[in-house]
Amino acid sequence: MRLRPGQHLRRNADFGAVREQGRRTDCGAFLLTWRVRPAAGPARVGFVASRAAVGDAVHRNRAKRRLREIYRKHQNLVPPSLDLVLTARAALLRLAYADVEARFIQVCQKLTPTKAPSDV
RNA sequence: UUUCGGAGCCAGAUCUUCGCUCCGCGUUCUUUGAACCAGGAGAGGAAAGUCCGGACACCACAGGGCAGGAUUCCCACCGAAAGAGGGGGCGCGGCGCUUCAAGGCGCCGUGACGGACAGUGUCACAGAGAAUAGACCGCCCGGUUCGACUCGCCGCAAGGCGGCUCGCUCAGGGUAAGGGUGAAAAGGUGGGGUAAGAGCCCACCGCGCCGAAGGCAACGACGGCGGCACGAAAAACCCAAUCCGGUGCAAGACUAAAUAGGGGACUCGGCGGCCCGUCGGACAGUCCCGGGUUAGUCGCAUUCCGCGGCGCUGGCGCAAGCCGGCAGCCCGGAAAGGUGCGCCUUCGGGCGCGCCUAGAGAAAUGAAGAUCCGCCGUCGCUCAAUACGGCGGCUGACAGAAUCCGGCUUACCGGCUUCGGAACUAG
């Protein structure tokens, strides 16, 4: 299962839109934010790891790689036309990889386009 | 063998599966291009801090002065350059030898190491006195008064007068040896000398000045002169000498797209501090408000060669095989740049050998599993264990390229090589 460049969020405006209009779920190790995109297409994702929450460059990189790998494996659980932002939290690197993976699978149950806000 | 220190090197290994960024043979689709995909490459010694220097880019071809900043013993060394490296000099500290001592010599360590008669300012508290030194105690001289002792004279006596010596008090003066204060008290030690003392005089040492063998130089063996004049601090301002134009890849160039040649204030503008000077010019420019675009490419990631090997692949052939292709890796070679070591040099550099050349853009180098290695914990064996074996655990040090290179600084579990010191054991 591949993760292509077109499925990445790259613009600052995209991140801002998700952060302002999306819904949030705290999963302990990470914060999941998502919104329904007006234009149709495959789901897109962005990863955030701040210096304050995670630490130095080594840990920021490792946190984003973990989140990217988990999303890549289980991206079939995410409906299309969604924009996601996964924000790493301090506990992410303290937990085992399999534990974080299980939390992601669990939270994907909530992701349905019909339950998303329709006023976007 | 253990331990300490210096220098250099390494920074877990192998395999399988699934992925990421870049380069991409080939295939397919509609040429541009897109999709799939064989194969290949893919973090560091510090990639970090951004403390110095350079390359490169733009501002005018980088001009003059002022301001500002940087540097500061010397160098025939090294380097593109630097505040880097190397060597030397001098000072300071430690150890050893020597000396009565001061001192001298050797080894090791260490030093932001120009200038304090160019100038301005500072040295709190304590202390008598702190930079034109200073007399509190003490020591010495000492007039007067007083007292003691004694001598002489006068007097019958009480006593008076005068003198020597000593003491006390107080004027006055000498003295920087000693006490005490302080971070620092204006050369030290010894002797002479003196009323007491003092470089007042002498010897040695220190210091200053002059000369000087030697050395490129800093410096200086040695000699002479000077009785001492010269406190600290320039990481206070400052002075001298030397150097520096500014900004930094978010530099900057191009393409595409978009917009209202809009409103207000000020003014010739550029050469990002100021003046000169110069260039451009009568266009416009600067600041504020409002609005639009806030996308892509380049900068920017060594180049090339081989009837070589590996690998992949096209065509032909039943097949062996034959004829081709070559992006990548390996090997060999060449060139460019960089770097380390060594050698040569006419000081400009040159030669030889070894090594290196990854490149994103919300930003690649990851995940899982297995084995080995390492570390930690625990149990067993054992007299006891750091040795051996079993089990469990592990972000397996510090840490992630962002234009590139050199130096510095800081972080760091360990391992290997080598050199030096110390201790122990054996020969």
Add this chain to the structure above:
RNA sequence: GCGAGCGUAGCACAAUGGAUAGUGUUGUGGCCUCCGAAGCCAUCGAUCCGGGUUCGACUCCCGGCGCUCGCA
């Protein structure tokens, strides 16, 4: 990535290189009050870290650490 600036009690700020680093507020204890507030008195509490210069450093110099800001 490149470039500027800052760091003093819990908080907001002072302090020519020189008594025991000061002021307000907060905290603690006491007085006052029937109780509390206010007020009064007392008290605890700090120079980001490590070196250096100096007789002496919050101050001057160097190196770290942390924080803030600017740059298409």
